[in-house]
Amino acid sequence: MTESTIRWEQDRTGLVTLVLDDPNQSTNTMNQGFRESLTATADRLEAEKDSIRGIIFTSAKKTFFAGGDLRELIAVTPENAQYAFERALAIKRDLRRIETLGKPVVAAMNGAALGGGYEIALACHHRVALDAPGSKIGCPEVTLGLLPGGGGVVRTVRLLGIADALLKVLLQGTQYSPRRALENGLVHEVAATQEELLAKARAFIEANPESSQPWDKPGYRIPGGTPSSPRFAANLPAFPASLRKQTGGAPYPAPRNILAAAVEGSQVDFETAQVIESRYFVELAAGQTSKNMIQAFFFDLQAVNSGANRPKGVEPRQVRKVAVLGAGMMGAGIAYSCARAGIDVVLKDVSAEAAAKGKGYSEKLCAKAVSRGRTTQEKADELLSRITPTADPQDLAGCDAVIEAVFEDPALKHKVFQEIQHIVEPDALLCSNTSTLPITALAEGVERQADFVGLHFFSPVDKMPLVEIIKGERTGEEALARAFDLVRQIKKTPIVVNDSRGFFTSRVIGHFLDEGVAMVGEGIEPASVEQAAAQAGYPAKVLSLMDELTLTLPRKIRAETKRAVEESGGTWVTHPAEAVIDRMVDEFGRTGRSGGAGFYEYVDGKRAGLWPGLREHFTREGAEIPFRDMQERMLFSEALDTVRLLEEGVLTSVADANIGSILGIGFPGWTGGVLQYINGYDGYAGAGAGLPGFVARARELAERYGERFTPPALLVQKAEKGERFSDA
Numbered sequence: 001m002t003e004s005t006i007r008w009e010q011d012r013t014g015l016v017t018l019v020l021d022d023p024n025q026s027t028n029t030m031n032q033g034f035r036e037s038l039t040a041t042a043d044r045l046e047a048e049k050d051s052i053r054g055i056i057f058t059s060a061k062k063t064f065f066a067g068g069d070l071r072e073l074i075a076v077t078p079e080n081a082q083y084a085f086e087r088a089l090a091i092k093r094d095l096r097r098i099e100t101l102g103k104p105v106v107a108a109m110n111g112a113a114l115g116g117g118y119e120i121a122l123a124c125h126h127r128v129a130l131d132a133p134g135s136k137i138g139c140p141e142v143t144l145g146l147l148p149g150g151g152g153v154v155r156t157v158r159l160l161g162i163a164d165a166l167l168k169v170l171l172q173g174t175q176y177s178p179r180r181a182l183e184n185g186l187v188h189e190v191a192a193t194q195e196e197l198l199a200k201a202r203a204f205i206e207a208n209p210e211s212s213q214p215w216d217k218p219g220y221r222i223p224g225g226t227p228s229s230p231r232f233a234a235n236l237p238a239f240p241a242s243l244r245k246q247t248g249g250a251p252y253p254a255p256r257n258i259l260a261a262a263v264e265g266s267q268v269d270f271e272t273a274q275v276i277e278s279r280y281f282v283e284l285a286a287g288q289t290s291k292n293m294i295q296a297f298f299f300d301l302q303a304v305n306s307g308a309n310r311p312k313g314v315e316p317r318q319v320r321k322v323a324v325l326g327a328g329m330m331g332a333g334i335a336y337s338c339a340r341a342g343i344d345v346v347l348k349d350v351s352a353e354a355a356a357k358g359k360g361y362s363e364k365l366c367a368k369a370v371s372r373g374r375t376t377q378e379k380a381d382e383l384l385s386r387i388t389p390t391a392d393p394q395d396l397a398g399c400d401a402v403i404e405a406v407f408e409d410p411a412l413k414h415k416v417f418q419e420i421q422h423i424v425e426p427d428a429l430l431c432s433n434t435s436t437l438p439i440t441a442l443a444e445g446v447e448r449q450a451d452f453v454g455l456h457f458f459s460p461v462d463k464m465p466l467v468e469i470i471k472g473e474r475t476g477e478e479a480l481a482r483a484f485d486l487v488r489q490i491k492k493t494p495i496v497v498n499d500s501r502g503f504f505t506s507r508v509i510g511h512f513l514d515e516g517v518a519m520v521g522e523g524i525e526p527a528s529v530e531q532a533a534a535q536a537g538y539p540a541k542v543l544s545l546m547d548e549l550t551l552t553l554p555r556k557i558r559a560e561t562k563r564a565v566e567e568s569g570g571t572w573v574t575h576p577a578e579a580v581i582d583r584m585v586d587e588f589g590r591t592g593r594s595g596g597a598g599f600y601e602y603v604d605g606k607r608a609g610l611w612p613g614l615r616e617h618f619t620r621e622g623a624e625i626p627f628r629d630m631q632e633r634m635l636f637s638e639a640l641d642t643v644r645l646l647e648e649g650v651l652t653s654v655a656d657a658n659i660g661s662i663l664g665i666g667f668p669g670w671t672g673g674v675l676q677y678i679n680g681y682d683g684y685a686g687a688g689a690g691l692p693g694f695v696a697r698a699r700e701l702a703e704r705y706g707e708r709f710t711p712p713a714l715l716v717q718k719a720e721k722g723e724r725f726s727d728a
């Protein structure tokens with residue numbers, strides 16, 4: 001047997017403290033070592049029961065317990081599913097043995113208890129959580145395409161009732177602070193210090209020598225009733241509807257399995273409910289969606305945030321004072337995000353009024369956060385005191401980083417950098433938040449080109465977690481590393497790409513929009529186009545997103561790109577979307593939401609249905625194409641161009657592509673990102689799964705809808721060699 005991951009400490013009074021402490025990892029997970037230790041612990045507790053007065057679970061790590069072993073879970077396949085099923089049941093059986101020993105069992109949660117960690121706590125009769133900063137409690141499995149398979153569904157349903165268990169814990173995967181966990185009934189007590197935590201655990205044991213779980217007491221009923229009770233049955237139909245609302249009809253199987261496990265499990269005894277839960281759990285673990293989501297939201301995200309793409313050997317550096325040039329929509333958001341991270345900000349615009357208006361954005365966000373109890377007035381005041389609005393370039397003295405966010409005009413960008421480059425610190429990092437202009441050319445406007453880098457934020461900046469860092473031809477490794485550190489300092493996720501028009505994100509999202517618009521031009525019902533995007537799992541429908549970005553923007557970008565392509569001797573290939581956009585703008589004067597009319601109608605700035613004129617001027621009887629083709633035209637157009645970006649060397653990391661596509665441009669999360677979508681392609685109409693199937697299907701789409709779907713050479717080669725997209 002491996003070294004135990006559960007340390008047994010017993011005092012003279014018969015109090016046993018079980019210290020979770022995996023000797024081989026910095027956090028505790030439900031791995032093989034844990035399973036063996038748990039069985040041995042349950043055996044010993046049963047054998048020595050008479051000398052035991054009570055049991056406390058706690059941990060020697062910073063977190064209480066991290067959860068399932070994701071390396072193990074991602075390896076579950078339909079072939080080894082039976083083994084995974086037995087493994088899941090074994091943990092549950094051992095926890096159940098401890099839970100029903102007849103001795104009081106307390107969880108002294110000294111840090112985060114998510115997923116499997118909270119499930120261990122749920123098997124305890126009493127839960128005390130240390131109110132440590134950043135400590136989180138809950139069952140986030142759904143966000144990885146899974147369900148809590150360690151008894152989490154069975155016990156939350158019995159603790160809170162089906163409705164609360166589903167809505168507060170299981171379906172959204174909400175992570176609660178200890179205080180909010182207390183308010184919502186997930187824990188019984190909160191402790192301010194480690195001593196208090198253990199004292200409270202001991203006090204419970206003193207007071208309850210014969211404790212048991214509520215559900216093991218005679219006469220127990222599930223709070224709020226079960227589906228067989230008339231009151232509950234009346235509400236049951238609301239759940240599938242709310243599920244559809246949550247997933248938009250996209251292929252997320254976890255919520256459906258969670259609902260089934262909760263409802264079916266509530267109608268049977270505890271042991272049977274555990275088996276039902278395991279069956280639904282293993283079905284999810286063996287499926288493709290959980291693999292995609294674990295790959296993206298755990299492994300890829302960790303690789304990206306931990307600096308797999310940060311130049312090695314450059315000392316980490318923190319920014320103290322940043323100059324934000326341009327206090328418009330983006331500059332105002334960037335100023336807020338920097339100030340929130342404790343960085344002093346000088347926010348500069350052409351006039352004092354414009355700069356003050358930019359700061360006003362932070363004032364609004366702070367007031368809202370205070371009124372919702374998310375921060376204190378004191379902290380909000382402190383944040384605001386860090387932002388100095390100004391119109392005077394001299395106020396930028398002492399800034400060790402500059403983020404430029406003036407209008408998208410290269411001449412203006414050159415001018416503002418020239419104005420300030422000798423005022424800020426002599427080695428200040430120089431960043432531009434351009435969304436499309438090539439960085440190499442912009443850098444020519446400054447003397448220190450090696451310190452110049454693209455820092456592409458997304459709107460709204462305070463909410464969007466991604467920043468795309470663009471390396472120009474002359475950007476130095478040090479500047480790249482400093483840009484990376486700055487993005488981490490403001491707690492966002494940095495991806496790194498090489499310079500190119502539109503970089504990665506702006507270029508790829510353009511294909512999604514073009515494809516949606518092109519379908520309208522082909523005469524397809526616009527409402528079906530929107531529906532196809534939603535059911536593919538895109539967070540924003542394609543025509544509504546086009547309206548948000550304005551229809552004039554793609555025209556401007558296209559004109560510039562066309563000029564650049566032709567200047568470099570290339571041939572411009574017209575996209576069928578262009579004609580539709582031109583008609584919308586030139587013939588009908590519809591430029592998008594900001595202009596009050598676009599693909600949608602707007603009343604008082606609010607979307608009020610698709611413009612009926614679309615049907616009149618574009619839609620044709622019999623123009624419908626298969627729904628799956630509609631979805632895949634959008635998904636494939638983005639994935640295929642991402643492969644071209646890898647070929648061109650603009651993208652250098654698969655993890656960056658996957659994370660950037662989900663966090664930056666709304667590529668559906670169930671796919672695990674734009675390249676993982678290809679890896680995990682489910683095959684269609686006999687085309688096979690993975691890369692070969694994807695290639696075959698792309699060729700089919702090319703034949704039907706245009707050469708833009710022709711698979712790039714890199715993809716074809718990889719498919720032929722049996723490879724997949726991976727950084728390993």
Ligand code: NAI
Binds near residue numbers: 327348412436
């Ligand atoms: P905006 O029009 O809201 O703001 C631009 C601001 O720059 C205005 O307040 C203007 O007064 C100011 N400005 C103009 N000349 C100036 C000067 N000489 N010195 C200081 N400030 C000056 O534009 P927005 O949307 O904030 O965009 C700014 C930049 O960010 C553009 O390059 C844009 O392409 C890029 N971007 C925009 C995104 C978006 O979603 N709007 C997303 C990512 C990047």
